[in-house]
Amino acid sequence: MPDDFGGVGDANGAPGDLDPGADPGEGMDCGRQNFNVERKPASILLVLDRSASMLDDPNGDDGTPSKWDIVVPALQEVITSTNEAASWGLKVFPQGHRAGSCSAESFPSDILIPIAMNNASTVNQAISETEAEGDGTPTGDAINKAVEYLKTLQNDDPKYILLATDGDPSCPKSASDEFAVQAVTNAAAAGFHTFVVGIASSESKVKALNGLAVAGLEPRQDPDPLAPKFYLASTKDQLVTSLQTITGEVSTCLFPLSAAPPNPDHVGVFIGDQAVMQDTTGTDGWDYTGPDMMTIKLSGAACEQVATSGAASVKVIFGCKDDPIY
Template structure:
C-alpha cells in the first residue's frame, strides 16, 4: 500500500482499524464511493418513457405483428429488468384526441405513470392500456416530459415513435431548447419502422438532445434498443467529488487540499477553456500528483461523429511561474479512447509549499463538460536508493493465465462504481456506447495483465460488426488515475481496435509496481509507481450503430510476481498538525479490524513489511472517478 494523505470524504469507503493506539484507515473495497461525497455516483438517474399512441401504431410491423404489440412486448421486458431504485415514469401522446382538426390535438399528452421507484405494477398496467388513437404532438410531449423530470441531477427521456410530428412546436427545436444551457437531460429516440422524413425528424431530436437514435424494424430490435437506452438512463455516470470552481486568473484560483473535485470546463470556443487551481503541500518533501479527466465526445453524447476530436492539457507550476511538470497528449478521437486523462507531479519542485495547476481544454466544440480532478500527496520515503530500480524500455508481455473460470460478470458504470474482481477468467457482454470498469488489487513488486477477447460472431451480430466497424477498447489506470498500459513485446494491441468483419483480442500489461518507477522516462511506466487498486476499463464505441446489438466477451485478468515490502516512509515529515487518527477513531469507535478482504490483506502486508504499524494508511486503492455525465451503462443489469 502506498501512503497517501488525502481528505477522507473524497476516498472510497474506509474502515478505522485500531492498531495499538493508532487508527489505521484502510479501503474496505475498491470501487465504492464515499457516501459523504457531494456527488454520489451510485444514485440512479430519472427516466421518462414517452410513447407514441398515434393511430399509425396499429399498422403492421416487420416480424408479423403490429407496431403497438411490438412496443408492448418490449416495454414489459424493459420494466422487468429495471433496477429497484430507478425512478421511472411514463407519458403518452396522441391517446385522447382523434384528429388534428379537433380541439386539443396538439396538446394531447398525458403522464400515465408518475415518476417513482415503486411503480412497476403501474407501469405494466399502463403498458397494457396503451392503444393507438390520434395525432403526433411530439414537441409538446417532450416539453411536458422535461417538466416531469424536474431540474436537478441526471435525467433521460426515451422517445418511441413511428412517424413524423404533426403538430407544433418543432420537436427538434424543443430538444435543442431543453439542452441549450448545458442541461443534463439526454433524449434518446427509437424509430419504429420509419424512413424518409420521419426518420430524419427523429434523428434530429436525438442529435439536439445529446442522445442516440436507433432504428427498430421488429419487436426484437425494439426490445434490444429499449433495453440499451432504459438501462443506461437509470444507471448514469455522475461526476464524484467536492464541487469547485476554477478561475481564469491563477492569482484568484481556489486552493485544493488532497482529495477529489468536480468542475465544469468549456471547449475551444468558450471563455472557460482554461481553469486554474492552487494545490497546497502539507508534508515537506512530499510527492504531489494531480490528475484531470474528461470523456471523449462520443461518451459525452455530442453528435456521435466518429471523427470528432478533443484534448485536455495539464500543467503544474509554482506560484511564481516555475514549471514543475506538463502533460500535453496528442488529440484523441472519440473512436480511439474512452477518456482523456492527464497526470502531472511536482517532482521538479520538491520545496514549493504551494503550486498552481492549469487545465486547458484545447479540443471539442463550444460546449462545457464536467471535469474531474484528483490531488494526492505522498510522504517522502526514508531512503529510496534501497528500493528496486525502476523499469526501463519495453515491458515483457505476460499473458494472463487462464485461471479459474469465475463465470459471468458486469462491470461498473463508472470508476467509483467499479466491480472488484480477482485474477481469473470472466464472461460478459457489452453494447455500443457502453463502458464497464473493474478494480484489481496489485501489490508492490507485482504487475497486472489483462485481455478482452471477442469471439468470431455469427448471424445478425456478424452483420452488425461487418457493417459498422466496432472499436473495442481495453485500458488500465493506476490508483493515481494515470494511464498504466506499458509498451510491451508480443502483446495484443493495447489501444482500441476496429473489428470490421469478426472477433479479435485487445490486451494490456503494466510495468511491475515499484516506487522508483516515478524516476524513469515514460508516463505508463511512471504510472506503476504505487500499489493499490488498478482499474480495467472495457469499452465499445460504435458511433455509426443504427441498431443496438450485444457482443459477448471474455475478460482474462492476471496478477503476477511476488509481493515485496512496501517503502518505508518518513513519518516525521508526515506528522500532521492535527491528528487525523483522532477524527477517524471517533467516527467509528466500535468498529473491529477487518478479518478478510482488501483491508485485511493490506493490514497484513503492512505488518510483514518495514512500515511501522503506527502509519496512517490511506488510499492505496484510491479511486479517481473520471469523466462526465455520459458514462452510461447501455445494458440490463446482469448478475455476476
C-alpha cells in the same frame, strides 16, 4: 506497485495492508470508516407515442405484429431489467380516445407516472393499460410537457427523455417537424438529452426521426454515415437491443455519500480490492462532483470496471489525518 487504476498495492497486488471490507473503525480510534456505496440511478422519462398509426405493422400496413405489439413488450422487458439502474417515469401522447387530430383534447397534458426509484412495475402496468387510440402526433408538445415536468425535480440525478414513436410529428398542422426538433433542441439546452427510438415505414418518417435524434444530442452511433441516427425498433429483439444500449449509456458512475468526509484528502476508493486514485481532471479515476463532497464520480477505466463488475463492488474509506489509505 501500481494496480490497474494507478493505486499502490503491496507485493501481492493488494491495496496495502488495508481491507476495504473490514468493519468500520476496526483497530482504529480516530473515526476511520469503511463502507460500501450504492450507485445513483439515472432518471428516464419515457415519452410514448400512442397514436393510432402504432397499430399498423412496421411497413405501414394492416399486418402483424403491429408496431404497438413490438414496442410494448420490449419496453416492459427492459424497464423491468433496469429497475435498480434507472428511475423510470411515463408520459403518453396524444391524449384522449379518437379526440380528433391536433384537437385541444388530444394535446399532451400531465405526466402519467412520475419518475421514482424502483418504479418498473408501476410504469409497466400503466403501459399495459394504455391503448394506441390517439389522433395525431403532437411530438413537440409532448417534449415540451416533459421538460416542464423534469424542471420541477429538485435533485441532481442525471435526467433523460426516451422518445418512442413511429415517425412524423403532425401537430401543429404546419411546420410540425420543425416544431418538434426545436422542442428537443430546447430540452437538450435545459440539460435533458433525448434518445429517439422509432419504427419508420417511409423516407419522410426516417428523415423526421433522424432530425429528432440529432437534436436530442444522443444519436445512435454507426460508422455508416447513411445509417439511421435514431435507435431501431423494427422487431422486438431489435428494439430490446436498442433499449439495452440506451440504458447502458445512461448508467451512471455517481455514488452518493451519506456524509462529507471529515478529512477530504484522506479518502480511499476501491473497486473490489483494486485501488482507484483521485483524478481531479475527470479523466480516469475518482473525484468529488461538487464542493459539498457528498458525491463521488468514477471516470475512465474505473467507470468501465463498475459497468462490468457491478456497482456493489465499490467501497469507500474515510481515513484519519495522516492515515495511509492505499
